[in-house]
Amino acid sequence: MYGFETRAIHAGQEPDPTTGAVMPPIHATSTFAQDGVGGLRGGYEYSRSANPTRTALEECVAALEQGARGLAFASGMAAEDTLLRTVLRPGDHVVIPNDAYGGTYRLFSKVLERWGVSWTAVPVSDVSAVRAALQPSTAVVWVETPTNPLLNVADIKALADTAHDAGALLVVDNTFATPYLQQPLTLGADVVVHSTTKYCGGHSDVVGGAIVAADPELGEQLAFHQNAIGAVAGPFDAWLVLRGLKTLALRMERHSDNAERIVATLSAHPAVTEVLYPGLADHPGHEVAARQMRRFGGMVSFRVAGGEEAAVAVCNRARVFTLAESLGGVESLIEHPGRMTHASAAGSALEVPADLVRLSVGIETVDDLLADLDHALTP
Structure with a gap:
């Protein structure tokens, strides 16, 4: 495998086959011409379902996190919401950090609670506290590390083992660390989420989010929900995040x-x-x-x-x-x-x-x- 910096610059970003442009074009289009009914060029039909600029970003972020499938969204919260609506059902339970990002807390307490999802907040730096919070209905252990804003640190490998023993997924919000400083999937996590607004974009000029799944099947399920729910990254936003990842x-x-x-x-x-x-x-x-x-x-x-x-x-x-x-x-x-x-x-x-x-x-x-x-x- 190529080194991190090489992947950041080249993964998903081959020169344009038509013009030779070394930077991925911004495909500012809502729809794509078909060669006859159902004859898609390169698999593209409508930009909510897929767009070449977004595909480049999704392949790049998956390569950086060493995952099977990457998906790009309109915001970090859109990524979180799509992920949770994919893996949770009414009656499920989630363990979250007791100092989670305020938007994540709001999503659980004001949105998902009304959908029948319960949650318990514990210090995720304490593996025994996480283990004690697990219930038969626990479907997800949600971790930030370092946490926002108290900068507590969670042991990803230990929590992956703990979650998997309970039949739950371990999701890691890797926004603070970035894929350069930390790669949770290599430590046993099932899914990584990012607010690409932050370090991935890096210039305070774009709002976006991303999910990377370790399992290809889960990646396909997430892709289905990405299309069905529709909060996708636009091509210009995807291009800006791609530019940010290079540095x-x-x-x-x-x-x-x-x-x-x-x-x-x-x-x-x-x-x-x-x-x-x-x-x-x-x-x-x-x-x-x-x-x-x-x-x-x-x-x-x-x-x-x-x-x-x-x-x-x-x-x-x-x-x-x-x-x-x-x-x-x-x-x-x-x-x-x-x-x-x-x-x-x-x-x-x-x-x-x-x-x-x-x-x-x-x-x-x-x-x-x-x-x-x-x-x-x-x-």
């Missing part, structure tokens, strides 16, 4: 370099009470992360002395770090999860600490980022 390895190295410098500075800052980052030797998941990740990534969370208002003030004082939701772009972002990305979890078991600040560390000059954080942390 993913380079960007993740710089994101990680910058994050490590920032973590070291925050750890010594008097206004910071705790830094959450898997690369820290005293992080509870450090050993597992070191084993299953190439590096520790560009996401950093920290808690601020003075509570919620102090944390909000830090976010408001930042200048190089842009105050915004989302993550994974080349630019650095700062946010207050309790009032922003995780507001939907307020008052629930998944509520995040009020004094928490989350950083998406970009690829700017790191000294500028450090100076900006020092300014933001100084009243």
